[in-house]
Amino acid sequence: MPHQASAEHEEDGPLVSVIVPCFNHAKSVRRAVESALRSNYPHIEVVVLDDGSADDPGAALVELLPDPRVRLLRRDHAGSNRARSRAIEESSGEYITFLDADDTMEPGRLDAQLALARAHGPRILVFCSSRILHRGRLHSTKTPPVSPHATDVTDAFASMLFRPNSATLLIARSFYDELGGFDPIYRHLETHFQLRAMAAGARVLSAPDVLYHVHRDGRSLSTRSHGEDMARFISEVDTAGRTPDASPMLRKYCRMRQRVNALHLLSCGPEDRRIVLSAFHRTKPNVWARVGLFVLIAITPYLGQDRKLFFARWINSAVGLWTKWR
Structure with missing residues (x-):
């Protein structure tokens, strides 16, 4: 039942779909999903899409799948953008956000980002600050170079002074649909979606706190080339x-x-x-x-x-x- 949030969720707060594309991350996907389920905001669904993994994310999630908030989908490997698109098609939330299968999020993330999204209308991109951990140690932090109390970071975003992790995006489904979603011609690169949002006149907001953690092992510090x-x-x-x-x-x-x-x-x-x-x-x-x-x-x-x-x-x-x- 894609694109439809239940009346129960509309009464208590909009449903947020947390999209988790997964390719060969069986060792970390449970940690990612558990971090989403610890969200302080209760009205969520977590949609994991196994993008043709050689390992078995389903086995890693077997104890979490009885939770009605968690769904596991599978498809042949086609790249992360098509995985995100398919998971979004199968999701039901009024708002969409992302969580990579090897990352984690703070319990307050959705509360903070959703408050900004609901206060400023649908035609916005809402990010949050993130921390990059290399083998468990702090590597760097992505935060906007503005006052901690200033949430509109459109100019900093356009100037490349703030380059948020793309997985921290929260967006209204109506605006996602208006932009046409992720272009399937791109297998992995997500920034084309940000370009189209900017072309449509979107504002960019960011929750100032670090609410997302990127976990890298020894291999992922090397940028994959496409x-x-x-x-x-x-x-x-x-x-x-x-x-x-x-x-x-x-x-x-x-x-x-x-x-x-x-x-x-x-x-x-x-x-x-x-x-x-x-x-x-x-x-x-x-x-x-x-x-x-x-x-x-x-x-x-x-x-x-x-x-x-x-x-x-x-x-x-x-x-x-x-x-x-x-």
Whole structure:
């Protein structure tokens, strides 16, 4: 019964669907689902979609499945975006949020984000601050660079001063449907959805507290490269930014988004790097952008993975400061 919340939930508060795509995360998916079930906000459903895992998430969740709030769906492997889309189609909440199968959320997350969503109308994206843990130790924190009491972070989001974890998004189903959902042509990259929201004039809000925890093991610190997805996104960003009726906020977002997209070159393999670089050249970048791309390509062979990530973070911080003080 997709797209319909029960009358009981409408009386007591809107139903929130927590979407958990899972691919080969049987060891951690129970921890993720349990963190959602500990939510202080009671009107939830947790929809786990097994995206063709080689391990068995069902076995890991067997003790939780009798809970009527938990559902497990299965499909052949098709990528995280299609997994999210299928789970959303099968869900019933008035609001939709996400939780990756290897992450956890705080009990107060939904209360905080839902309060913002209900106060400011449906055409918004609501994120929260997140903490990234590498093998249990704090690695970094993603928080908006504004006052803890300021929740509208649209400008910081467009300037790439705040790049929230995409899984922290909470969105009204009506706005999700208006935007057309996740484009199935993208297998993994979620930022295309944020671009379309910005093109539709969405405001971006964030709960200031750290309410989401990203858990990484030794492998996941290496950025997975999806050159075709990134090349397609670079083209889509370029087109959106050049649209004659694009708002100043959208133009800013597209300009800064392309600078961040260029950092993808640091984590690409040789073939993906060629695909991404070709996509940038097709956008006819100015001379300074060409110089920047040349520098990134020139230094990449001399950087190990840890140095690439450090250098990418350093450049991103420098771009953010330049944007802030220009």
